[in-house]
Amino acid sequence: MKVILKADVKGSGKKGDVIEVSEGYAKNFLFKKDLAGPATASSLNEAMQKKQAQAFHKAEELKSMQALAASLKGKKITLAIKTGENGKLFGSVTSAQIAQELAAAGIEVDKKKILLKEPIKNLGTYQINIRLMEKVETEITVEVVAA
Numbered sequence: 766m767k768v769i770l771k772a773d774v775k776g777s778g779k780k781g782d783v784i785e786v787s788e789g790y791a792k793n794f795l796f797k798k799d800l801a802g803p804a805t806a807s808s809l810n811e812a813m814q815k816k817q818a819q820a821f822h823k824a825e826e827l828k829s830m831q832a833l834a835a836s837l838k839g840k841k842i843t844l845a846i847k848t849g850e851n852g853k854l855f856g857s858v859t860s861a862q863i864a865q866e867l868a869a870a871g872i873e874v875d876k877k878k879i880l881l882k883e884p885i886k887n888l889g890t891y892q893i894n895i896r897l898m899e900k901v902e903t904e905i906t907v908e909v910v911a912a
Contacts, residue, residue, distance in 0.1 A: 766791045767804035769812050774800050781812055781819075827901065833872070834903040837895060842866045842905065845912040848888060858885035858909055863893065867905075885909060 766788045770778050774795070778784045783804055786795065795801035802808060844866055846854050860879035867874050880894045890908045897903070 768795055768801040769804050769808055770795075770801045772800050781816055783809065783812065827898070830897040830901045833874075834895075834897055834901050837872065837874075837903045837905055840870075840872075840905045841908060842870065843908045843910060845910050846888075848911045852888040852911070854886050854888070854909070856886075858907070863907060 767783060767785055768791050770780055770782050770784065773779050777786065791801065791803075796803075842863070844858060844862060846858060848854055860876040860881055863879050864874050864876040874895060874897070878896055880896055882894075885891055885907070888909050888911060890906060893905050893907050895903050895905060
């Protein structure tokens with residue numbers, strides 16, 4: 766029996782997949798738990814349209830993220846941080862502070878996408894990686910100066 770999955774089912778497939786299962790498994794498990802629906806001609810067509818729409822939206826998102834990565838590449842931001850003796854910072858520079866400085870420059874980047882290899886605890890210039898999405902990364906320069 767062919768069914769269209771309404772949710773991810775471990776060992777069977779992902780949401781939107783059309784799979785072949787036994788009739789008992791479909792009726793007693795998948796349909797009862799509302800994890801799948803029967804694969805009729807109209808539901809197959811609807812599932813295909815949804816997949817095409819998802820692929821289109823993913824391609825558009827990828828294009829916009831690549832444009833953002835291109836605009837960020839080589840960008841330099843300066844953070845003025847309170848310091849103690851010998852150029853040691855009070856605390857460390859966080860990804861949230863870098864995201865806030867980028868937002869002030871007119872570029873919105875989620876702080877979770879900014880990858881710090883180790884905490885920034887001294888004055889200086891650092892190369893910071895930003896992973897906007899899978900396979901889309903860029904690098905910016907962050908200069909930490911005394912306030």
